[in-house]
Ligand SMILES: Cc1cc2nc3c(=O)[nH]c(=O)nc-3n(C[C@H](O)[C@H](O)[C@H](O)COP(=O)(O)OP(=O)(O)OC[C@H]3O[C@@H](n4cnc5c(N)ncnc54)[C@H](O)[C@@H]3O)c2cc1C
């Protein structure tokens with residue numbers, strides 16, 4: 255599989271880098287978009303050397319909504335595949351007290367990612383091809399006390415992706431939602447998570463690669479998460495509200 | 500976390516950190532909680548890469564940074580795997596200039612042990628191909644070291660077993676090759692005399708190594724198979740291979756899920772040796788093409804083969820005897836092994852070329868390496884082998900060591916004092932230490 259470059263938004267993320275490597279191994283050129291592109295020079299060199307592809311880093315801040323169109327205009331060519339890994343977990347207790355911080359989390363998980371993918375969708379639609387992959391989260395499947403600011407933003411992102419998919423299904427533009435479950439990255443480095451429910455970034459990357467080939471719509475990386483979320487969503491609200499999970 | 504070297508002896512509980520950015524690595528050093536040791540893939544056999552208080556796993560630093568397709572110079576982070584270097588560069592016509600018998604080692608680990616390969620008599624150790632390295636020193640400073648800049652620190656870091664600092668990055672010159680195949684010749688040798696004469700007359704061969712049957716005694720002492728190898732040129736391949744000279748048949752990997760009783764290994768390895776011995780004898784000196792993987796890394800196909808040695812693990816004995824006394828020294832070692840009646844092992848014999856270095860293992864002579872299951876009898880046998888080595892002016896390979904006595908090391912290697920002084924004066928002694936350096940007071 256070759257054909258077209260892959261743009262990773264949030265290219266400095268552990269998951270995003272793993273995805274970039276997986277696509278590079280298949281012969282795709284790579285663009286890593288991140289707030290501090292200079293820090294990605296070594297990763298670009300490595301990807302290029304290992305896989306004999308072109309890899310570059312670009313400056314991109316998902317919160318600069320007014321700059322989205324000019325960012326896209328600045329690309330040498332419209333990529334074939336875009337993967338958005340932008341996200342911020344945030345410290346829930348703090349977010350409950352600090353509306354500005356909470357707004358930041360909501361914007362970084364929902365507003366920014368949704369609007370940039372929306373802008374790309376328009377260009378893909380015009381071209382008549384393209385794949386958009388949004389990395390959302392199982393946390394968006396049901397709000398919980400532990401992380402509902404993040405969860406609500408991811409829920410919004412998931413709904414946005416679903417709508418985009420619906421809109422573009424007949425336009426040869428594929429939209430995929432990824433709900434990775436726990437992934438051993440720096441985002442959750444401080445948390446203790448059950449090993450059976452925790453994937454490695456490479457595992458997420460392989461799952462995304464496979465799912466893009468098969469044009470899957472919604473992907474849970476480890477199957478067990480699908481079941482876990484089914485169960486969690488099936489619990490009636492009057493019990494759920496008293497649970498601590 | 501329980502850690503060990505490849506021999507799974509000793510197994511020690513160590514605090515292990517795996518930083519991925521330089522600042523985190525520097526912070527670990529700056530904590531001032533006593534010395535740390537860097538660790539690569541833990542393919543050294545014993546306790547070189549173990550420090551209970553703080554062992555730093557360097558495999559998080561594994562990026563390739565630059566490559567010059569004209570000179571073959573690869574710049575990379577120290578945790579990069581040799582296997583990844585081969586995977587990326589062999590298809591482009593480059594091979595590691597020196598390689599140990601496994602490719603699951605890191606660039607940093609290879610430099611720290613200044614590894615040698617089957618071509619040592621021709622090309623020397625890995626250090627010859629290291630253009631520069633960036634070293635994280637005792638105070639968290641980063642120094643570029645090469646033959647021009649900080650030359651002493653550079654030379655001491657080659658073979659310095661992680662005790663001069665932490666290697667962050669290095670530049671390694673790769674070797675151009677035309678194919679992924681080796682032309683292998685097998686010479687059957689009836690005794691030690693024969694195999695050493697054959698080594699001496701094969702000095703032109705790029706690669707040479709011998710397997711010795713340690714069961715053989717008396718007239719057959721040193722009975723062996725000598726393997727010589729050359730990188731095949733493209734025109735030397737049959738057409739069907741020449742079309743894609745770097746693609747070799749893929750091998751199915753096997754893994755040993757648990758430890759087997761130690762006796763099993765001896766029986767099988769010796770049987771395999773005998774089969775080969777007679778086969779090669781019958782087909783008299785045939786030359787054949789062997790792919791790089793089978794030639795250089797036959798053991799890599801069986802992941803966790805060390806578990807063959809049973810639960811208590813294995814120890815490797817590896818010494819080098821200087822050329823002048825090599826004949827008698829190696830003979831005495833083999834006799835000692837055969838006398839112990841535990842001799843159903845294969846030993847590896849290799850001619851090393853001349854090498855001057857601060858603390859690296861190789862010197863001109865013959866190196867003998869063999870594995871033993873850990874038990875009281877083999878540990879006692881190894882002490883007898885130590886004594887024979889000392890008598891013949893030989894020394895020991897720290898990357899294989901788990902049990903050498905400090906006095907033995909001192910008696911074997913006049914360079915120890917200067918290495919200790921350097922560690923004291925530079926401050927490295929306070930910042931970098933392994934269980935091995937503690938045991939040997941380095
Ligand atoms: C099957 C097998 C075959 C082998 N064959 C050979 C052979 O033919 N020739 C040969 O020479 N060796 C051979 N070896 C030994 C092996 O090559 C060395 O022990 C090598 O050092 C292992 O590299 P590693 O990355 O696993 O390092 P480790 O075992 O993790 O560490 C080895 C040493 O390197 C130091 N080190 C590791 N990384 C760094 C770093 N970034 N900075 C500073 N110090 C560091 C450690 O502190 C330690 O002292 C063999 C080993 C095995 C298991």
Ligand SMILES: NC(=O)c1ccc[n+]([C@@H]2O[C@H](COP(=O)([O-])OP(=O)(O)OC[C@H]3O[C@@H](n4cnc5c(N)ncnc54)[C@H](OP(=O)(O)O)[C@@H]3O)[C@@H](O)[C@H]2O)c1
Nearest residue numbers: 264266267268269289315316317339340341436437439441
């Ligand atoms: N790890 C998990 O368990 C898990 C589970 C489910 C979903 N996810 C999702 O997976 C995605 C990747 O996360 P990760 O686990 O790989 O963690 P990560 O390494 O922390 O990745 C988060 C990424 O988002 C980027 N980012 C944050 N705000 C940004 C902004 N305003 N503009 C541009 N980029 C911004 C970060 O870039 P900087 O380097 O510039 O900060 C970083 O690349 C996230 O969307 C996360 O929500 C993770």
